[in-house]
Amino acid sequence: MIGIAILGAGMFAREARADIAAVVICVPILQIPDFVRKALKAGKHVLSEKPIAPDVAQARELIKFHSKLPSPRPLWGVAENYRFDENVVRTTEKVRELGGKLVTFRLDWAMLLPEGLQYFAIDWRKDPKHQGGMILEAAIHLVAVLRSLLGAAGENIAQLSAFTTQLQKYLPPVDTGAELGHKYDIEVVTTTGSVNYSSMVTKVIRKGADGTKVEESLRSGMDPGVGAEIKAFREGIAHGALDARQSPQEALRDLLVIQALLESGEANGALQMISQ
Numbered sequence: 001m002i003g004i005a006i007l008g009a010g011m012f013a014r015e016a017r018a019d020i021a022a023v024v025i026c027v028p029i030l031q032i033p034d035f036v037r038k039a040l041k042a043g044k045h046v047l048s049e050k051p052i053a054p055d056v057a058q059a060r061e062l063i064k065f066h067s068k069l070p071s072p073r074p075l076w077g078v079a080e081n082y083r084f085d086e087n088v089v090r091t092t093e094k095v096r097e098l099g100g101k102l103v104t105f106r107l108d109w110a111m112l113l114p115e116g117l118q119y120f121a122i123d124w125r126k127d128p129k130h131q132g133g134m135i136l137e138a139a140i141h142l143v144a145v146l147r148s149l150l151g152a153a154g155e156n157i158a159q160l161s162a163f164t165t166q167l168q169k170y171l172p173p174v175d176t177g178a179e180l181g182h183k184y185d186i187e188v189v190t191t192t193g194s195v196n197y198s199s200m201v202t203k204v205i206r207k208g209a210d211g212t213k214v215e216e217s218l219r220s221g222m223d224p225g226v227g228a229e230i231k232a233f234r235e236g237i238a239h240g241a242l243d244a245r246q247s248p249q250e251a252l253r254d255l256l257v258i259q260a261l262l263e264s265g266e267a268n269g270a271l272q273m274i275s276q
Helices: 029-041 056-067 086-098 134-152 226-239 248-266
Strands: 004-007 022-025 045-049 076-079 102-110 183-190 193-198 201-207 213-219
Touching (some): 022 029, 029 045, 029 056, 056 248, 076 248, 086 183, 134 193
Parallel strands (some): 022 045
Antiparallel strands (some): 183 193
C-alpha cells in the first residue's frame, strides 16, 4: 500500500515520515515551488496542483531542480484534472478518430465568480500577487482542454495574440466576468469534419461513405476527473513512471500559453511566440 498525504498551506511536516511515500500539494499558487522542492528533497513522490508555478521562469527552474536530484529520483507530476475528465478524454478520442488536417478552432468561455462566493473569499484570490489572478488559476484548465484537442488533430499552439481587460473591479488584474452570460464551448474543425465540446454534450459531424453528413451527439457525464488523476498518480508510483498527462513538461506548456496571452494583452495584442 502507498501512503499518500494531502498537504495544504501550513501543513508541511518538518519531520521525516517513513509511512508516507507521496504527497499531493494543494497550496496558494505563490507557495507551490517551495512546497514542491521541500517534498522532493525529502524523497517523496509529488503531485502538485496546477499551475506548475506562478510563472514560466519559476516553472523551468523547478523542472531543472527535479532533474538534478540524485537517483533514484522521486516522481513529480502536476495535477490537471481536466485532462482526466471523462468527457475531455472521450472528445479527444473523437478528434483523433475524425482525422484530417486542422482547418480552424475556437474556444468560447465566459463565467462570473460572484463577489460573495465562498470559494473566492480567500485573501490570495481577492488580492492576487501572481500574474493573471483568477485567469491563471481557472483558465489554465481550458488551455489544457484546448491543447488536448489540438494535439489529437496533430497541432499545437506556436503563436498567439490577445486583448484583455478587467470587467469586474473585484477580479484583478483581468477577468472574464460576463455578468449575464455563461459559456463553455470548444470546436475543432478538420478537413473531414468537426467536433464540438461543451460542458453538457459532445457533437461530431463527419462525411459518411456516400458523402452525406453524419451527426453524432454524446451527452456529457459529471465526473470532473479528480478521482481518475489521483488513481493515475498512485498507479504511476507503483509502476515507476507517471501518466504523461501529469508530466511537468505538459503543465509547462499550459502555462506558456496563459503567460503569452497575458503578455500579449498587456502589449495591446502584440504577437507572442511560444517557445517550448
